[in-house]
Amino acid sequence: MMSLLIFLGVVLILGILYMIFRVGNLIRVAKGSQEAGARVDSANSVNAALFVVFMVVSLVAFFWYSFANFKDYTLPIASIHGKKTDDLFWITMAITVIAFSIISVIMFMFIFKYQYKADRKAKYYPDNHYLELAWTIIPAIVLALLIFTGLRTWNEITAPASKEAEVIELVGQQFAWTARYPGVKDKELGGYNYKLIDPINEFGLDLTDKHSFDDFKSLELHLPKGKEILLKIRAKDVLHSVFLPHFRVKMDAVPGMPTQFKFVATKTTEEMRAELNNPNFNYELACTEICGRGHFSMKMPVVVEDEESYERWKASQEAWLKQNPDYLKQVPAALKEAAMIQAGMQKDPGATVAAVQQ
Amino acid sequence: MATTDIHLHQSGNHAHDDHAHDEHEHHAGNFWTTYIFSQDHKMIGKQFLITGIFWALIGGTLSVIFRLQLGFPDMNLDWLKPVLGEWITPEGKLDPEFYLALVTMHGTIMVFFVLTAGLSGTFSNFLIPLQIGARDMASGFMNMLSYWFFFLASVVMFISLFLETGPAGGGWTIYPPLSALPQAIKGSGLGMTLWLVSMALFIVSQLLGGVNYITTIINMRTRGMAFTKMPLTIWAFFFTAIIGLLSFPVLFSAALLLIFDRSFGTSFYLSDIYIGGEALAHDGGSPILFQHLFWFLGHPEVYIVLLPALGLSSEIIATNSRKPIFGYKAMIGSMLFIAILSFIVWAHHMFVTGMNPFLGSIFMLLTLIIAVPSAVKIFNYVTTLWKGNLRFTPGMLFSIGMVSFFLTGGITGIFLGNSAIDIQLHDTYFVVAHFHLVMGSASFFGMLAGIYHWFPKMFGRMMDDRLGYIHFWISFVGVYLVFFPMHYIGVAGFPRRYYSWTNFETFSGFADLNMLVSTAAILTLSAQFIFLFNFFYSMFRGRLAPANPWYSNTLEWTTPRFPEHGNWPGEIPAVYRWPYDYSKPGAADDYIPQTVPFSETPESNLPHENELIKLETSNGGSAIVIESHKG
Numbered sequence: 001m002m003s004l005l006i007f008l009g010v011v012l013i014l015g016i017l018y019m020i021f022r023v024g025n026l027i028r029v030a031k032g033s034q035e036a037g038a039r040v041d042s043a044n045s046v047n048a049a050l051f052v053v054f055m056v057v058s059l060v061a062f063f064w065y066s067f068a069n070f071k072d073y074t075l076p077i078a079s080i081h082g083k084k085t086d087d088l089f090w091i092t093m094a095i096t097v098i099a100f101s102i103i104s105v106i107m108f109m110f111i112f113k114y115q116y117k118a119d120r121k122a123k124y125y126p127d128n129h130y131l132e133l134a135w136t137i138i139p140a141i142v143l144a145l146l147i148f149t150g151l152r153t154w155n156e157i158t159a160p161a162s163k164e165a166e167v168i169e170l171v172g173q174q175f176a177w178t179a180r181y182p183g184v185k186d187k188e189l190g191g192y193n194y195k196l197i198d199p200i201n202e203f204g205l206d207l208t209d210k211h212s213f214d215d216f217k218s219l220e221l222h223l224p225k226g227k228e229i230l231l232k233i234r235a236k237d238v239l240h241s242v243f244l245p246h247f248r249v250k251m252d253a254v255p256g257m258p259t260q261f262k263f264v265a266t267k268t269t270e271e272m273r274a275e276l277n278n279p280n281f282n283y284e285l286a287c288t289e290i291c292g293r294g295h296f297s298m299k300m301p302v303v304v305e306d307e308e309s310y311e312r313w314k315a316s317q318e319a320w321l322k323q324n325p326d327y328l329k330q331v332p333a334a335l336k337e338a339a340m341i342q343a344g345m346q347k348d349p350g351a352t353v354a355a356v357q358q
Numbered sequence: 359m360a361t362t363d364i365h366l367h368q369s370g371n372h373a374h375d376d377h378a379h380d381e382h383e384h385h386a387g388n389f390w391t392t393y394i395f396s397q398d399h400k401m402i403g404k405q406f407l408i409t410g411i412f413w414a415l416i417g418g419t420l421s422v423i424f425r426l427q428l429g430f431p432d433m434n435l436d437w438l439k440p441v442l443g444e445w446i447t448p449e450g451k452l453d454p455e456f457y458l459a460l461v462t463m464h465g466t467i468m469v470f471f472v473l474t475a476g477l478s479g480t481f482s483n484f485l486i487p488l489q490i491g492a493r494d495m496a497s498g499f500m501n502m503l504s505y506w507f508f509f510l511a512s513v514v515m516f517i518s519l520f521l522e523t524g525p526a527g528g529g530w531t532i533y534p535p536l537s538a539l540p541q542a543i544k545g546s547g548l549g550m551t552l553w554l555v556s557m558a559l560f561i562v563s564q565l566l567g568g569v570n571y572i573t574t575i576i577n578m579r580t581r582g583m584a585f586t587k588m589p590l591t592i593w594a595f596f597f598t599a600i601i602g603l604l605s606f607p608v609l610f611s612a613a614l615l616l617i618f619d620r621s622f623g624t625s626f627y628l629s630d631i632y633i634g635g636e637a638l639a640h641d642g643g644s645p646i647l648f649q650h651l652f653w654f655l656g657h658p659e660v661y662i663v664l665l666p667a668l669g670l671s672s673e674i675i676a677t678n679s680r681k682p683i684f685g686y687k688a689m690i691g692s693m694l695f696i697a698i699l700s701f702i703v704w705a706h707h708m709f710v711t712g713m714n715p716f717l718g719s720i721f722m723l724l725t726l727i728i729a730v731p732s733a734v735k736i737f738n739y740v741t742t743l744w745k746g747n748l749r750f751t752p753g754m755l756f757s758i759g760m761v762s763f764f765l766t767g768g769i770t771g772i773f774l775g776n777s778a779i780d781i782q783l784h785d786t787y788f789v790v791a792h793f794h795l796v797m798g799s800a801s802f803f804g805m806l807a808g809i810y811h812w813f814p815k816m817f818g819r820m821m822d823d824r825l826g827y828i829h830f831w832i833s834f835v836g837v838y839l840v841f842f843p844m845h846y847i848g849v850a851g852f853p854r855r856y857y858s859w860t861n862f863e864t865f866s867g868f869a870d871l872n873m874l875v876s877t878a879a880i881l882t883l884s885a886q887f888i889f890l891f892n893f894f895y896s897m898f899r900g901r902l903a904p905a906n907p908w909y910s911n912t913l914e915w916t917t918p919r920f921p922e923h924g925n926w927p928g929e930i931p932a933v934y935r936w937p938y939d940y941s942k943p944g945a946a947d948d949y950i951p952q953t954v955p956f957s958e959t960p961e962s963n964l965p966h967e968n969e970l971i972k973l974e975t976s977n978g979g980s981a982i983v984i985e986s987h988k989g
Contacts, residue, residue: 021822024824025822039909040749043823043824043827044748047755047827048748048750050831054834054835062842066846069846072850072868073868074849074850075850075851075864084778085778085779085782088776088779089782092773093773096772096773099769100765100766103737103740103765104762104765107739107740107743107758107761107765110740110744111743111758114743114745114746114747114748115748115750116680116747116748117747120747121747121941121948122679122680122681122745122746122747122941122948123746123941124681124682124940124941124942124943125681125682125684125741125744126684126686126938127684127685127686127687128685132685132737132738135737136730139733140727140730143727143729146772146776147722147723147776150722150776150777151719151723151778154718154719154722154777155715155719157781158715173632194630194631194637195637233712236631236632236633237535237539237542237632238536238539238542238633239533241710243853245851245864248781248782250710250781250785251710251712252710252711252712254646254711255628255629255630256628256629256630256631256642256644256645257629257644257646259711259712282863284863284864286853286862286864286865288784288786288854289533289785290528290529290533290536291536291542292458292536292542292543293454293455294454295458295856295857296454296855296856296857296858296859299862
């Protein structure tokens with residue numbers, strides 16, 4: 001019943017609008033005979049004026065909102081290169097906003113000023129090579145400057161990571177992220193093969209590689225402050241993309257093609273909480289490449305701590321192999337003991353001997 | 359006008375033209391050959407237009423549905439159940455997978471079916487023969503096939519909307535592996551198959567059309583219509599067709615390889631995949647390969663969409679400023695430069711895909727270069743307005759809107775083309791704002807401008823200009839309200855294609871802006887119904903159009919009000935001057951049509967144009983007659 005009423009209401013309104021349109025038309029036809037020969041009607045100056053109103057209102061709104069809500073739409077920066085890319089962003093912003101405002105004002109003022117007048121003739125001005133040359137060369141120079149600063153930053157960001165960088169592997173799958181740390185014993189990630197993946201061995205960890213024994217898994221991304229971090233990124237099923245908004249980090253995760261991104265975090269979670277005056281603040285990792293139904297919920301919590309507590313946290317984590325001792329049978333017989341030791345399932349006899357000797 | 363008529367009655371000695379003319383007069387034309395399987399370029403153009411409008415409505419409606427989800431996440435959408443059925447969850451929410459399908463189809467429909475076929479298909483077909491002075495396209499039959507392949511593509515795509523598993527849902531860029539694996543998302547099942555079939559048909563349509571446009575422009579210009587006398591519309595269609603012809607086949611190959619991967623077990627794009635509890639046998643492929651192939655079309659596609667809009671608005675702005683377009687040659691040069699560069703910037707869509715960073719630097723360099731010709735175009739538009747005598751017809755309003763969007767949206771390209779800045783902005787709402795303004799809205803406004811401007815030629819009647827003004831102002835403000843706030847949302851890092859942001863603290867703000875955007879989107883879509891009413895009402899009941907309603911110089915206005923197949927009843931008029939002799943000093947009126955020889959306008963000729971009078975007499979028989987009349 002309700003929807004029928006709404007329907008009738010809509011029909012009624014449309015009918016009224018149509019009547020207004022028809023009546024307006026008839027009036028114009030009646031009036032139009034008087035203005036025969038005129039090439040424009042009164043609407044011309046109204047349109048011209050509206051453009052100026054539009055320009056003023058929109059420019060005021062733009063500047064007001066941009067300054068008044070600056071804190072709401074800018075994310076604090078928590079990495080070294082993020083500072084640089086943000087600086088580039090704001091330099092570009094300054095240049096483009098100046099150019100944009102000048103061109104807009106000129107364009108809309110021209111529109112108002114040169115609206116049709118029956119007694120005026122437009123200026124026949126087909127070209128001016130100096131003018132055209134000027135506005136080819138000036139943008140070219142400005143752009144060249146932006147390109148060179150951009151290139152320098154881009155090359156720095158994408159340069160190879162140093163040998164001492166803290167390597168962490170991030171694996172994307174529908175719809176979760178998992179991190180793999182190289183372990184505190186050998187500090188090196190073990191090999192993997194997607195064919196070894198099963199519901200428990202989600203990394204496809206290759207247990208014939210001795211580096212894999214002490215690797216551990218984490219559902220939370222822990223990062224040390226002030227140390228270069230090298231994220232090794234891969235995906236198991238479809239494309240994903242690692243996005244750490246506060247660190248200005250983004251890199252796709254591609255099945256079959258490992259990718260990487262290096263950066264240095266500059267603020268621990270605690271420091272950021274203090275800076276933002278928000279005790280509940282947490283860093284987050286989001287997926288930014290469409291990956292299916294749960295794309296929007298593919299989140300990983302991120303914790304940044306100082307190096308000391310980061311090392312402590314790492315030492316407290318159990319190796320993957322220790323959590324899944326069944327997989328020991330995949331380890332070649334010759335390496336089994338080493339595996340038990342590396343995974344922390346058995347005390348290192350060498351260490352015991354050393355302790356006894358002491 | 360009188361001068362033009364003189365030429366129409368001059369009988370030339372061009373046997374070919376006369377023959378063509380005779381042939382066309384014998385066209386009886388029943389309903390089927392006139393309206394359905396027509397080979398008349400004007401009817402084919404209208405067919406493209408109507409189909410494009412139909413798709414624009416669907417594409418727009420889809421976007422409003424997903425904007426409801428984004429702007430009013432708590433809204434109960436049960437009332438959509440009669441239309442969307444199972445896609446509304448029992449809780450009255452949009453299904454997240456259907457949300458992705460909506461986004462995907464909105465993109466596909468708008469980019470290909472509306473702004474490629476609907477814009478370039480309509481106006482290339484309609485305007486090329488009329489503005490260069492040809493009876494029809496080089497091949498009317500191929501032209502007809504071009505429309506019907508597009509129609510088939512439309513039918514297939516339309517059917518895919520109603521599948522139980524939904525239409526394609528992997529984004530309009532259909533990146534594999536998501537688009538290759540039905541187990542990854544429902545839309546990658548039959549929906550994706552139909553998407554690929556539809557796009558293959560669409561590409562065939564584009565190629566048939568493109569070959570025709572190029573051939574016609576090169577070979578069938580009327581006497582005197584040198585390349586340097588062509589209106590900028592024709593130049594734009596010419597470049598567009600060439601770009602399309604070179605880049606669409608690459609999309610075809612990309613789609614074909616994807617079909618192989620999906621159906622025949624090949625591994626062009628797939629490798630190292632573990633999904634649904636099993637490791638797939640695919641080995642050695644690269645998803646990045648697909649992205650390269652896709653964007654090799656995808657980026658030129660941006661210009662396939664944009665160049666016709668730039669061409670149309672150049673013509674409309676010059677006409678309604680009563681001034682020559684400023685820097686005619688620079689406009690052509692910048693379009694040519696843009697067309698060439700458009701082929702070597704594609705990888706700027708892929709800065710953070712893991713592509714070699716060195717490649718990233720090269721593409722960043724090339725990408726930012728493309729800003730130079732674009733800037734030249736903006737400056738030339740603005741200078742054309744300077745000291746003009748501006749008439750704000752609806753076509754002019756939409757052209758100005760187009761320039762405004764091109765400026766606002768283009769300028770953010772300088773951020774995104776910079777690979778270092780793009781790291782943060784990639785795949786956020788900043789990108790959404792950028793391309794919706796610079797290519798979506800700008801092209802859409804160019805298309806609307808073209809419809810308002812050439813409606814009198816299409817249907818012999820005028821559209822109501824007051825409704826046009828209302829339509830413009832609501833749309834212009836509406837589009838800015840939709841897309842401008844997205845810049846802020848994007849700078850704040852909000853990722854695209856998110857069904858909801860509530861899972862993230864980082865993206866928890868801006869409920870207010872999102873609500874504003876959605877409200878504005880609904881408003882803008884509603885305003886299009888004013889246009890629709892105006893369009894269809896005026897088609898049958900509009901005021902009969904005068905011969906040259908905008909006092910324009912180009913050839914199409916020398917045809918009768920309702921041109922038949924063949925366009926001109928007599929001989930095709932010859933052309934003597936460029937199309938932008940507006941407000942020439944000394945001339946009686948503020949426009950001199952292209953068909954008026956210099957010999958008739960001694961009062962306004964420039965020195966070098968007086969030289970040309972001799973040429974007129976030596977190669978055009980008709981000009982001599984006029985001279986002797988005058989003498």
